[in-house]
Amino acid sequence: MSLKCIQRRCLIMYDLEKIAKHEKLDDGYYHLLNDLINYPDATTYLIWSRRGPGKTYSFLWESYYYPFNFIFLRRTNDDIDFMCDDKLDLCPYNDVCRDKGIDVRAIKHKEGLGAFYNVTENEKGETVPVGAPVGLIASLSRFKTLKGVGLSAYDFCTLDEFIPQPGEIVRRKEGEQLLSTYMTINRDRQKRGRAPLKLILFGNAEQVVTPITSTLEVIDDMIELQASGKTHMYLEKRKILLHHITEEEIPLSDEEKVGIYEMMEGTNWARKAFGGEFADNDFSCVQRRNLKGYVCLYSLIYKSKRIYVYNQGNKFYMCSKQARVANTYNLDTERDQKLFLRVQLPILKDATIEGNMYFEKYTYYDLITNFTKIF
Numbered sequence: 001m002s003l004k005c006i007q008r009r010c011l012i013m014y015d016l017e018k019i020a021k022h023e024k025l026d027d028g029y030y031h032l033l034n035d036l037i038n039y040p041d042a043t044t045y046l047i048w049s050r051r052g053p054g055k056t057y058s059f060l061w062e063s064y065y066y067p068f069n070f071i072f073l074r075r076t077n078d079d080i081d082f083m084c085d086d087k088l089d090l091c092p093y094n095d096v097c098r099d100k101g102i103d104v105r106a107i108k109h110k111e112g113l114g115a116f117y118n119v120t121e122n123e124k125g126e127t128v129p130v131g132a133p134v135g136l137i138a139s140l141s142r143f144k145t146l147k148g149v150g151l152s153a154y155d156f157c158t159l160d161e162f163i164p165q166p167g168e169i170v171r172r173k174e175g176e177q178l179l180s181t182y183m184t185i186n187r188d189r190q191k192r193g194r195a196p197l198k199l200i201l202f203g204n205a206e207q208v209v210t211p212i213t214s215t216l217e218v219i220d221d222m223i224e225l226q227a228s229g230k231t232h233m234y235l236e237k238r239k240i241l242l243h244h245i246t247e248e249e250i251p252l253s254d255e256e257k258v259g260i261y262e263m264m265e266g267t268n269w270a271r272k273a274f275g276g277e278f279a280d281n282d283f284s285c286v287q288r289r290n291l292k293g294y295v296c297l298y299s300l301i302y303k304s305k306r307i308y309v310y311n312q313g314n315k316f317y318m319c320s321k322q323a324r325v326a327n328t329y330n331l332d333t334e335r336d337q338k339l340f341l342r343v344q345l346p347i348l349k350d351a352t353i354e355g356n357m358y359f360e361k362y363t364y365y366d367l368i369t370n371f372t373k374i375f
Contacts, residue, residue, distance in 0.1 A: 023062070028253070029054035030245055032062050032200070039234055042241040043196050046218065048163060048203045049245030050276035052256065055202040056160050061096045063135060063156065064104065070135045070156040071185060073178075075170070077112035077139050084108035084137070086127070091116075092160070104134055112142030140174070143181040151185045156198050162212050163203030172373075175215025196239075208278040209366050217303065218242065220361045223286075226277060247275050285352065286362050289317050296323035300340070301330040307364060309348070316351045318368070319360035331367075337375045345371055 025031045030053040035045055047055055063070045072092070074080060082090050084106045093104040093116060107129055108114040114137040117129035136154065159178060164170045171177065186197040201212070213219050218240065225233040225242050231249045233242040252261070252274060264270040271279035294310040294317060301307075308325070310317045329340040348368050351357035359365040367374065 023065075028250060030058050030250060032058045035241060035243055036198075039232075039241045041239060042198070042234065043239040044199045044201070044216070045241045045243065046162070046201045046203075046213075046216075046222070047243040047245065048205050048222075048276065049250070050247070050272075050274050051204050052252075053245050053250045055245075056092060057095055059158055059200060059202070060093055061100060064093075064096070064100075064102065067134065068156045069154045070158065071151070071154050072116070072135055072137050073157060073159040073181070074137075074139055074161075075141070075174075077141055080108065080112050080114055080137055080139050080142075084114050105129075106137055110142075112139035113137070140177050140181060143184060144177070146184060149184070150187075152187050152189050152192065152194070154185055154197065155195075156200060157182065157185055158200040158202065159212075160202050161204070162201040163206050163210055165204075166206060170211055172211055174211035175213075178212055179215065205272050205276045205278050206280070208281050208362070209370075214363075216240070217363075219363050219366070223278070223281075223283065223362050227283075245276060281362070282365075283362060285355075285357060285365055286359050288360060289319075289358055291317070291319075291321060296325055298327040298329065298344070299323075299325045301328060301332055302367060304332065307367075309344075314351070314356050316348060316357045317359070318348075318357075318364040321360075331375070341371065341375075 023031065023033060025034055030047070030049070032045075032055075035042075035047070039045070049055065059070075060072075062068075074083070082088060083092060086105070091104070091106045093102075093106070097103055103119050104116050105119045105127065106114055107117055115133035116135045116137065117133055118131055119127050120130050122128050136151075140159075162178075182197065182199055189195070189197060208219055208222055213222065218235075221233060221235060222242055222244070225244050229246075229248075231244055231246055234240075235242070256274075261270070261274060264273070268279040271277045291310060294312045294315075297309050297311050299306050299308045306320070306322075306328075307318055308321055308323055310319070310321075310323075329336045329344070331337050331340060345368070348357060352365075352368055357368070359368075
């Protein structure tokens with residue numbers, strides 16, 4: 001790391017800690033500053049929870065107060081249109097403006113592209129922007145058309161709702177699209193002596209398997225974190241922070257424990273909506289098993305990693321335990337995908353349905369149950 005980059009990072013940390021003295025960071029809401037201060041070397045932050053702890057609110061206010069140079073991403077051009085429509089008044093800054101006494105609006109510039117501005121009223125009573133943008137707004141769709149642009153001045157990029165809502169249509173390649181967007185923004189920052197762009201992903205606990213979590217290959221880590229009951233997991237080699245905001249970390253207030261909370265208490269939906277757990281996912285087949293008596297049938301190559309399929313009578317087990325095999329299906333190639341689909345997948349799917357199939361990791365279970373969706 002260059003001297004300039006080290007100085008840049010130290011400057012950011014000094015300022016963050018200085019800001020933290022003026023911000024109450026233990027007020028029962030989520031604060032991005034806590035994660036930035038405690039995990040300064042992280043490049044990617046995945047933060048998920050129930051609805052309500054204030055994830056987006058924290059990013060918008062602390063980005064404004066710092067101020068960070070940031071890009072606020074949403075999925076589609078329609079998302080940008082909604083937040084920039086004055087008549088609808090759906091600007092994400094609305095709650096922050098109400099609480100902090102500021103006036104920030106989202107203003108559209110082009111299809112799928114806009115910016116947050118401080119605004120005021122002119123002599124005609126019209127709302128007009130004041131000064132430079134507070135932050136850039138863009139859709140992932142828009143970034144497909146942006147080439148050769150200079151965005152290296154932006155230090156933070158956030159995608160709100162990186163976990164899709166129920167019924168939301170999402171492109172299968174969205175994870176790759178997000179990383180392509182990241183590369184477009186990050187470009188040659190490090191060569192210019194700046195720290196890498198920080199990617200902040202916020203989501204509600206709907207489904208653990210998404211195009212983004214799959215591309216980032218963090219699904220099993222997220223499940224392990226939830227099962228552990230802890231709130232943070234730092235993947236140091238990959239510079240990825242996983243933060244599951246649990247009810248123990250930020251408890252529900254008495255005001256939140258009424259109405260629909262009372263109606264749905266004790267249900268899977270409540271575990272998801274109020275506990276921030278991935279309650280819709282079936283983890284019952286995911287377990288570690290003793291391989292005594294098992295025989296390895298063949299191996300799979302998936303995302304450049306090798307997986308082994310073991311058998312004992314009518315029981316099957318998929319794991320990473322190495323063994324010598326005569327046959328390997330390389331699922332990173334189309335030919336072997338089709339061959340595996342025809343020859344082996346029906347056997348493993350039936351075993352899974354009958355409760356005779358076990359998996360070391362949830363991604364292995366997802367590979368078998370959603371094979372045709374993945375490929």
